[in-house]
Amino acid sequence: RLNPFSTLPGYGMDYWPKDAKLIQVDINGDRIGLTKPVEVGIQGDARLVADGILAGLSPSAGDAGRAEREALIAGKKAAWATELEAMDHEQDDVGTTWNERCRQRQPERMSPRIAWRAIKRALPSEAIISSDIGNNCAIGNAYPSFEAGRKYLSPGLFGPCGYGFPSILGAKIGQPGVPVVGFAGDGAFGISMNELTACGRGDWPAVTMVVFRNYQWGAEKRNTTLWYSDNFVGTELNDGVEYAQVARACGLQGVKVETAAALEEALRSAVEGQMKRRETTLIEVVLNQELGEPFRRDAMTAPVQVAGITNDGA
Structure with missing residues (x-):
């Protein structure tokens, strides 16, 4: 999807093919060419347009070099998965020390990446997940993998804070037979946590948050x-x-975890309770304060002198 967020470099990798000729398909004509220059713009439903394009191609279209491309992609994907598994902590930019200080200040606490690896191990492959905005969820977006479509709910370009909880409630209402798990940081969750008072009613399907x-x-x-x-x-x-205590006060299951092993066990148990006993569970995951990449490195610059005052207060 072409928007100012989805086309930005991730992990320092600028993957955008600057010399490629772009065909953009969007149901909203106002979005065509908004982010990147396009060679051909098509307003329409993505599936219908794709079916139309495929119908006009020969059965052998794209076969040249296909095996080599597939091998290259598989190798790159495997290498990235290995690298991702080896990442335990966030790195500081030159001249900053926040993440290092966090690790020294709270050595006993999990980092976001260690937590997300535990989540990945416990998450059912068929689950629908939602991700709120925020730093911890941005880090975590690299970890889940999907074998089918319509499994990942994201606020995307809209960026609404508090999206994760109500969106996963909606997903469960729409797909009651599928396990659902929502994710949010404590800041974003505070925007929509009032839904805890509603989602425990008898006619609401159970979710895991x-x-x-x-x-x-x-x-x-x-x-x-x-x-x-x-x-x-x-x-x-x-x-x-204490969010787990708030959940229990609302008549729901509330669990607080502080280790990767406890998180993995709690998530497995919560999903089982969701599917077998109609239990809604909130899992409160205590982390250190490490911070990953900013959403947009192009959004700000270092302060300059204003009204005779500089960044160092001189």
Whole structure:
């Protein structure tokens, strides 16, 4: 999907083929050519357009070099999976030390990547998942894999904070026979947590919700560590709030975990309870405060002198 987020470099890799001629298909004509220059723009339903294009191609179209391309892609994919499994922590940009300080300050706490590897091991292959906005979910988007379509719900370009919980409730209503798991950081979850008071009603299907606790608005704080010398404003959350206890107070199952093994077991148990006993479970995952890549490195620049005041206060 062509939008300002989906075409940005990830993990430092700028994959966009700048010399390619682009055919863009979008149901919304206003989006065609909005992000990248296109050679051909087609307004229409993606499936119908794809079927029309395929009908006009010969059966052997694309066969030249197919085996080599498939082998190259398989090799790259396997290498990336191996590299991803080896990543335990987030790296600091040159001149910043936030992540290193987090690890020193809370050595006993899980990092987001260690938590996501545990989630990947426990997540059913047929599950529908939703991902909220925020730093922990952005890190986690690299981990789940899917064998079928219509399994991943994301706020995308709209960027609504609090999307993860209500969207997974909707997914379960639409697909009651499929396990569903929602993901959100504690900042984003706070926007829609009032749904806890509603989703436990007898006629609502059960869901599983995972909330990452790092007591901060991570995406906003990441921008501050990179561009504003840790001059945090409005990024801290109350470390006395216990979301698992809030869930239990709403008549739901609430579990707090602090290790990868406990998280893996809790997620397996919660999904089993969802499918066999109609239990809605909130899993509160306590993490350290490491921060991954900012959403857009092109969105900000380092402060300059304004009204005679510089970044260092001089």
